[in-house]
Amino acid sequence: MGKIAIGCDIGGTNLRGALIREDGHIIKRQSILSEADKGIDFVVKNLANLIQQTIKGDDIAGVGIGIPGIIDSSKGILTQAPNINNVNNYPLRDVLIEKIGESVPVFIENDANCVAIGEWWVGAGKDVKSLIILTLGTGVGGGIILNGDLWNGADGMAGEIGHITIYPDGAKCNCGNFGCLESYASAGAIRRMVKQGLETDLETIIREKVKNTSKERIPEIVREAAMQEDKFALWIWDEFGKALGIAIANLVNLLNVEMVVIGGGLANAWELFIDRAKKEAKKRGLRAPIKRVKIVKSVLGDDAGILGAGYLVFKEEGII
Amino acid sequence: MGKIAIGCDIGGTNLRGALIREDGHIIKRQSILSEADKGIDFVVKNLANLIQQTIKGDDIAGVGIGIPGIIDSSKGILTQAPNINNVNNYPLRDVLIEKIGESVPVFIENDANCVAIGEWWVGAGKDVKSLIILTLGTGVGGGIILNGDLWNGADGMAGEIGHITIYPDGAKCNCGNFGCLESYASAGAIRRMVKQGLETDLETIIREKVKNTSKERIPEIVREAAMQEDKFALWIWDEFGKALGIAIANLVNLLNVEMVVIGGGLANAWELFIDRAKKEAKKRGLRAPIKRVKIVKSVLGDDAGILGAGYLVFKEEGII
Numbered sequence: 001m002g003k004i005a006i007g008c009d010i011g012g013t014n015l016r017g018a019l020i021r022e023d024g025h026i027i028k029r030q031s032i033l034s035e036a037d038k039g040i041d042f043v044v045k046n047l048a049n050l051i052q053q054t055i056k057g058d059d060i061a062g063v064g065i066g067i068p069g070i071i072d073s074s075k076g077i078l079t080q081a082p083n084i085n086n087v088n089n090y091p092l093r094d095v096l097i098e099k100i101g102e103s104v105p106v107f108i109e110n111d112a113n114c115v116a117i118g119e120w121w122v123g124a125g126k127d128v129k130s131l132i133i134l135t136l137g138t139g140v141g142g143g144i145i146l147n148g149d150l151w152n153g154a155d156g157m158a159g160e161i162g163h164i165t166i167y168p169d170g171a172k173c174n175c176g177n178f179g180c181l182e183s184y185a186s187a188g189a190i191r192r193m194v195k196q197g198l199e200t201d202l203e204t205i206i207r208e209k210v211k212n213t214s215k216e217r218i219p220e221i222v223r224e225a226a227m228q229e230d231k232f233a234l235w236i237w238d239e240f241g242k243a244l245g246i247a248i249a250n251l252v253n254l255l256n257v258e259m260v261v262i263g264g265g266l267a268n269a270w271e272l273f274i275d276r277a278k279k280e281a282k283k284r285g286l287r288a289p290i291k292r293v294k295i296v297k298s299v300l301g302d303d304a305g306i307l308g309a310g311y312l313v314f315k316e317e318g319i320i
Numbered sequence: 321m322g323k324i325a326i327g328c329d330i331g332g333t334n335l336r337g338a339l340i341r342e343d344g345h346i347i348k349r350q351s352i353l354s355e356a357d358k359g360i361d362f363v364v365k366n367l368a369n370l371i372q373q374t375i376k377g378d379d380i381a382g383v384g385i386g387i388p389g390i391i392d393s394s395k396g397i398l399t400q401a402p403n404i405n406n407v408n409n410y411p412l413r414d415v416l417i418e419k420i421g422e423s424v425p426v427f428i429e430n431d432a433n434c435v436a437i438g439e440w441w442v443g444a445g446k447d448v449k450s451l452i453i454l455t456l457g458t459g460v461g462g463g464i465i466l467n468g469d470l471w472n473g474a475d476g477m478a479g480e481i482g483h484i485t486i487y488p489d490g491a492k493c494n495c496g497n498f499g500c501l502e503s504y505a506s507a508g509a510i511r512r513m514v515k516q517g518l519e520t521d522l523e524t525i526i527r528e529k530v531k532n533t534s535k536e537r538i539p540e541i542v543r544e545a546a547m548q549e550d551k552f553a554l555w556i557w558d559e560f561g562k563a564l565g566i567a568i569a570n571l572v573n574l575l576n577v578e579m580v581v582i583g584g585g586l587a588n589a590w591e592l593f594i595d596r597a598k599k600e601a602k603k604r605g606l607r608a609p610i611k612r613v614k615i616v617k618s619v620l621g622d623d624a625g626i627l628g629a630g631y632l633v634f635k636e637e638g639i640i
Binding site for chain 1: 390399449450462464466467471472473474475476477478479480481483484485486487488495497498566569570571573574575576577578603604606608609612
């Protein structure tokens with residue numbers, strides 16, 4: 001039997017961990033609450049418990065951790081993490097090693113980058129050398145694999161695809177800029193378009209469906225309405241797909257990668273936006289690169305991040 | 321004394337070659353006409369002559385060639401070259417080796433990529449590991465260096481920064497797309513803006529100056545007019561700088577590189593566009609990456625490409 005790594009994913013609600021074989025097979029899973037609202041110290045205490053529960057007697061090559069935030073992976077420092085309280089240059093690796101012991105090497109990386117690594121290693125991109133992943137969820141995340149290596153940039157911040165400008169005078173983004181991809185192709189963007197549409201007197205079944213519902217459900221409501229041919233809902237997914245297509249053309253013209261993988265919760269509305277996205281990308285892409293690139297849906301879903309985190313261990317330890 | 325390489329640059333008008341030391345010093349230069357209008361066979365005949373004239377008894381580690389077009393560098397094939405007649409998957413390396421002999425290794429690469437390598441090796445970027453170069457001339461070229469390596473993409477076409485979309489409904493580009501960077505920040509873009517402006521009745525000293533002049537001189541006329549505070553000319557450079565700034569923010573958010581180098585003939589109008597470009601980039605860039613990135617002018621000028629071509633030889637032959 002080959003080596004085993006632990007891959008972890010730190011979410012705002014749950015911590016998930018898994019034992020991963022060096023062939024990319026998951027052999028055990030664990031999940032506990034992260035308690036991110038109580039601050040980073042609670043998260044790390046829970047993470048140490050999760051790791052110890054997951055190990056239980058197994059001989060482990062190391063622990064890889066994907067975390068939403070800005071990471072200095074060489075130093076193991078969590079520079080910033082918008083969804084966890086009290087984080088400011090937090091020495092995550094050192095604190096964790098104090099708890100779980102020095103015998104297990106620890107590697108940390110941004111969660112979207114782990115997703116990119118996972119999809120490249122054993123997912124949609126397992127037969128290519130270069131890919132870009134876009135994760136469409138609350139916001140838009142991204143990760144870049146070139147020549148089989150993660151490109152994470154001079155500050156660990158490469159791959160912020162959600163913040164490339166699509167419409168210079170477009171809608172305001174959470175980052176402060178205007179017209180970012182994230183303002184057109186995320187759950188937040190869908191909520192903005194719904195809100196703005198409902199302020200007019202246009203006819204749509206969405207108007208009735210969003211009453212007394214949580215804002216988290218709105219993208220799903222818009223998906224259902226589009227399946228029922230609601231014109232406003234179809235227009236929203238068309239805007240979504242167009243912005244995504246412009247972004248894909250930019251990525252392809254710039255990086256000439258073999259594949260663009262689209263994941264995240266909103267990828268479940270695939271058939272509502274992908275044709276428009278591909279059409280727009282084809283219109284704007286240079287001939288050879290756009291002909292070459294495969295635009296595909298992520299295949300690993302929620303497992304991509306923990307698998308990518310596990311791969312980091314095998315790679316850094318020289319196992320694969 | 322260390323090894324010596326030949327670096328060549330194939331232009332539409334001239335072929336330039338130089339003997340380059342492994343410390344990046346140029347010790348001899350040659351230049352002859354390329355005769356690109358007579359077709360690729362003439363160009364290669366002239367190139368072989370240039371190389372033989374340049375070598376003259378020196379012991380050469382190899383020849384590196386930068387060429388405007390799409391290159392399959394692993395096979396030494398010139399896939400397409402818009403400025404040279406009769407090119408369609410032309411086996412440049414093999415044909416050249418037939419003429420100059422097998423004892424001298426030959427490496428070919430896209431000319432903009434050679435410029436990026438040159439500036440990284442011994443130019444503006446000699447102290448950084450990652451940079452992007454934009455060359456602003458007739459069109460907009462680009463090259464990407466990540467971790468000290470050229471990223472040239474799955475088809476050798478990465479770095480086509482001129483064809484990222486800045487304004488989705490903007491001016492038509494030569495590539496067929498709309499609103500590309502090249503339609504706003506190139507000599508062609510300046511000519512378009514001048515033409516469109518002069519079709520109205522706005523007052524500008526450009527109107528008189530462009531009479532009876534060649535179209536090649538128009539960017540220089542617009543530069544001179546801006547130096548004289550002509551409002552229309554200043555507006556043109558402002559549009560130019562704004563588009564460039566949006567592109568730079570996209571590059572920095574996506575790739576988190578340490579440096580953006582701006583070269584090409586239009587970089588001589590630096591003070592007319594750079595403040596606007598930096599302001600726009602800062603507005604749209606994510607905090608840490610945009611704070612980190614240095615936006616600088618190329619320092620090697622026309623020598624960047626031949627130096628980059630020479631570096632390819634030293635790198636591929638394992639000399640440096």
